[in-house]
Amino acid sequence: MFKARTVSFTLDQARLTSWRASVHGCLILVRSPGESNLTEKRFAVRIPCCEDGADEKQTQTTTKFLAELAPESEAERVSADAAKSTDEVSMVGDDGVSISGIWKSFTNRNENTSAIEDVNLRIRRGQFVTLIGPSGCGKSTLLRIVAGLLKPDRGSVSIFGETVSHATQSKHIGFVPQTPALLPWRTVLENVQLPLQVNKRYGGGDRRPSAPRELLKSFELGDVLDRRPQDLSRGMQQRVAIARAFVFDPMILLMDEPFSALDEFTREAQRRGLLELWQSDQKTVLFVTHSVTEAVELSDVIVVMSPQPGRVQAMIPVDLPRPRDNFVENSESFHMVEVEVRRELRRTSSQLE
Amino acid sequence: MMNNPADNWQDERVSARANRLRGLKMQIWIPPIVGFGLIILAWQLYAVHNPYIIPTVPQIVDQYRTQPGLYWHDTLVTLQEAVVGASCGMAGAFLLAILMSRVRVLERALMPLAVVLNVTPMVAIAPGLVVAFGFGFTPKYIIAGMIVFFPFLINSLIGLRSPDPEVLDVFTTLHASWWEVLWHLELPTSLPYLFAAARICLPLSLIGAVVAEFSAAGQTTGLGSLIETAANQADLKAVYASVVVLALLGVGVTFVVVLFQRRLLSWHHSSRSRSQ
Numbered sequence: 001m002f003k004a005r006t007v008s009f010t011l012d013q014a015r016l017t018s019w020r021a022s023v024h025g026c027l028i029l030v031r032s033p034g035e036s037n038l039t040e041k042r043f044a045v046r047i048p049c050c051e052d053g054a055d056e057k058q059t060q061t062t063t064k065f066l067a068e069l070a071p072e073s074e075a076e077r078v079s080a081d082a083a084k085s086t087d088e089v090s091m092v093g094d095d096g097v098s099i100s101g102i103w104k105s106f107t108n109r110n111e112n113t114s115a116i117e118d119v120n121l122r123i124r125r126g127q128f129v130t131l132i133g134p135s136g137c138g139k140s141t142l143l144r145i146v147a148g149l150l151k152p153d154r155g156s157v158s159i160f161g162e163t164v165s166h167a168t169q170s171k172h173i174g175f176v177p178q179t180p181a182l183l184p185w186r187t188v189l190e191n192v193q194l195p196l197q198v199n200k201r202y203g204g205g206d207r208r209p210s211a212p213r214e215l216l217k218s219f220e221l222g223d224v225l226d227r228r229p230q231d232l233s234r235g236m237q238q239r240v241a242i243a244r245a246f247v248f249d250p251m252i253l254l255m256d257e258p259f260s261a262l263d264e265f266t267r268e269a270q271r272r273g274l275l276e277l278w279q280s281d282q283k284t285v286l287f288v289t290h291s292v293t294e295a296v297e298l299s300d301v302i303v304v305m306s307p308q309p310g311r312v313q314a315m316i317p318v319d320l321p322r323p324r325d326n327f328v329e330n331s332e333s334f335h336m337v338e339v340e341v342r343r344e345l346r347r348t349s350s351q352l353e
Numbered sequence: 354m355m356n357n358p359a360d361n362w363q364d365e366r367v368s369a370r371a372n373r374l375r376g377l378k379m380q381i382w383i384p385p386i387v388g389f390g391l392i393i394l395a396w397q398l399y400a401v402h403n404p405y406i407i408p409t410v411p412q413i414v415d416q417y418r419t420q421p422g423l424y425w426h427d428t429l430v431t432l433q434e435a436v437v438g439a440s441c442g443m444a445g446a447f448l449l450a451i452l453m454s455r456v457r458v459l460e461r462a463l464m465p466l467a468v469v470l471n472v473t474p475m476v477a478i479a480p481g482l483v484v485a486f487g488f489g490f491t492p493k494y495i496i497a498g499m500i501v502f503f504p505f506l507i508n509s510l511i512g513l514r515s516p517d518p519e520v521l522d523v524f525t526t527l528h529a530s531w532w533e534v535l536w537h538l539e540l541p542t543s544l545p546y547l548f549a550a551a552r553i554c555l556p557l558s559l560i561g562a563v564v565a566e567f568s569a570a571g572q573t574t575g576l577g578s579l580i581e582t583a584a585n586q587a588d589l590k591a592v593y594a595s596v597v598v599l600a601l602l603g604v605g606v607t608f609v610v611v612l613f614q615r616r617l618l619s620w621h622h623s624s625r626s627r628s629q
Contacts, residue, residue: 147526168528175526177519185541185620198529198537228620244523254526 095160097123097252097284102155104141114309115141121303121312126282130299132289132341134349138310139288140256146286147175147254160251171199174245176255180237182229188240189225192216195248210247219243235266242274252284260290271297279322296337297324304341306348314344408590416594428598430575431562434490438497439558443505450509451535471503475561479568488572497561501554508550512543545621548614555606559599
């Protein structure tokens, strides 16, 4: 039994017997410790120039995918570590987003309900981190705290070394809410121009605000610049909302289930679009979702949260190759990560019972 | 030269569309015209047999022919009173609504006062204002302004509070100033409410102006004064001629509001046909 994990793994733990690669993937034969039989695994990986004998690259790739073949015992140990200290797993320097010791409760009709208890999280610059969990696990609350829309009762958030209020003042945060939240009296182009028109004191300096027209063209919305949002499909509206968050070049994008109202086909297209965009300029992203597949397809790290009160249940690194196309999505490694996320989610609900 | 068949086909489509549009316009205009025609006819029939209750239609029309200057002048006076009063009242109500939407304490302090103002009959206040401010325009502006104040205040408040919370979130994360939120979000969002209010308020302000003129009848000009004076002299023809002008004025101001509404609210679903 093998599990997809990212651990530092040396070649002698699982001996490479032979491997061969094609443009469609890599077939690796390994002998794992304690098992005498050869195990055959097919992996979703594209190895450039493998046939031309690019030795160094081959070795690197092989090592990486052998790492995925860590025996379960090893994986369990890492998983347990992850639950204990989230900080160690993501290994973040100072220039990431750090969420430390956040507590938040809401008072409703004299009843105090704790929404989040002691959540610690570090996000590296350029990382795509997804928050997933059942309803009421505080993932949206956590996102709103990072966005500065809610104040935590205790704890602090630092966004690239700045406080949240300073980060919003300097327009470092791009927020994409659940609905497109566009202004119906403005055209598509004018909607995307909005962030450049408010709080004008910031947004200059080292920033590279995109030209709204060009940005919309890259979002495949070049033909509808002068249309009003209500004349567009829901998927297109959501793309406009994402373009609006990209246009002023924020340091971090916070997305609160932006695709949840879309049908499955549109969702998939939107995910791919977002990934392409993210890959071109590697913004730091904190993304809230309900969908396991969405989380695995998009993220570098999946943070599973447990409800009542909201806590970090597990942090699951997703070390799948990018771009995550159909091939990756149908690979065994992808499904293994999905299975793990689902298992953690089941654990959160079993804790409730 | 032969015509391109495709062109013909296009032409046919265009003319079919024009025909359909013409048909649609007929559908819109014919029912009200027929309705009005029937009412005028009934009026005329009744008036001929009851000359001491209402004047006949030709008698009313005759009024405008014999004294065009009088009606024209009084109409302009009343219209001016109503429009100036309503504009001041609506502007004041809107500014107060902005303050109230930002400072809850202010709303709690002033809303009961506004309610009292609203439930007090303007007809009762008017004579006192005439005594205080004389026969000039001031009391008329005040009455017209007061009568529109409350409906406009309530609608403005609802409008200013109607932005979608998620859009507000976007503005908050951009650290938009209160002025930017007002200008880019709250004001456009409240426009449908403001127009709905204006459609009620402008005709209301005509009532305010006429009521104020009643209280100073004989000492002042305007259609209200004209009606009061004519009624005292049992001049039914002049009374109804003025009433017809007032009704037309009401239709006119409503029409102007609708015109602006169509212009400024083209984005709003209230201005869109269902097929869009």
